Amino acid sequence: KAGVTQTPRYLIKTRGQQVTLSCSPISGHRSVSWYQQTPGQGLQFLFEYFSETQRNKGNFPGRFSGRQFSNSRSEMNVSTLELGDSALYLCASSPSFRQGSYEQYFGPGTRLTVT
Amino acid sequence: AQKVTQAQTEISVVEKEDVTLDCVYETRDTTYYLFWYKQPPSGELVFLIRRNSFDEQNEISGRYSWNFQKSTSSFNFTITASQVVDSAVYFCALSEAGGSEKLVFGKGMKLTVNP
Numbered sequence: 001k002a003g004v005t006q007t008p009r010y011l012i013k014t015r016g017q018q019v020t021l022s023c024s025p026i027s028g029h030r031s032v033s034w035y036q037q038t039p040g041q042g043l044q045f046l047f048e049y050f051s052e053t054q055r056n057k058g059n060f061p062g063r064f065s066g067r068q069f070s071n072s073r074s075e076m077n078v079s080t081l082e083l084g085d086s087a088l089y090l091c092a093s094s095p096s097f098r099q100g101s102y103e104q105y106f107g108p109g110t111r112l113t114v115t
Numbered sequence: 116a117q118k119v120t121q122a123q124t125e126i127s128v129v130e131k132e133d134v135t136l137d138c139v140y141e142t143r144d145t146t147y148y149l150f151w152y153k154q155p156p157s158g159e160l161v162f163l164i165r166r167n168s169f170d171e172q173n174e175i176s177g178r179y180s181w182n183f184q185k186s187t188s189s190f191n192f193t194i195t196a197s198q199v200v201d202s203a204v205y206f207c208a209l210s211e212a213g214g215s216e217k218l219v220f221g222k223g224m225k226l227t228v229n230p
């Protein structure tokens with residue numbers, strides 16, 4: 001089975017711009033979560049989607065948003081980029097928490113640099 | 116509130132040494148899940164193990180072993196006979212049951228295994 005894929009892998013943007021990151025979960029997985037990783041704050045939960053519905057959201061400003069499509073693929077968007085948004089954005093997928101599976105498998109991440 | 120503490124931030128050992136990575140967690144829930152992930156330089160988080168709060172049996176997988184003790188809220192990870200390929204950042208994480216797969220991560224511990 002192919003793993004979680006994220007595109008693009010690297011991205012450089014300017015302050016004030018917006019960006020969209022994409023995540024394709026493992027085939028058959030219906031739950032997708034996003035995390036931000038920075039040297040200062042570590043790994044922080046952004047949001048979680050299941051069946052196109054946001055199930056949970058982390059403590060991030062409204063500039064961070066996401067969505068999930070009917071094929072379970074997910075996108076996250078960051079508007080009005082700030083320097084502090086520079087980070088590795090990781091996507092994780094799992095079969096379904098409803099099936100009692102809490103094993104999340106992570107993609108390689110998108111490295112976003114804001115200048 | 117949930118919290119995961121990895122007191123050690125960085126450890127350097129020589130190949131074939133045993134090394135133990137400490138993890139202490141806090142949660143008010145009686146049902147929860149604990150995880151260890153490995154992040155090699157490539158950036159992708161690799162799932163190592165999941166433990167639920169009702170299963171305190173220690174687990175061994177090859178050179179890896181895990182010791183879960185609810186009495187001390189600890190979930191420690193030992194690598195026996197370390198190898199250079201074990202060099203990575205290791206994260207301990209906690210997830211509470213109840214419909215969300217949100218992972219709360221520790222700050223991570225960078226392990227360097229020197230030849």
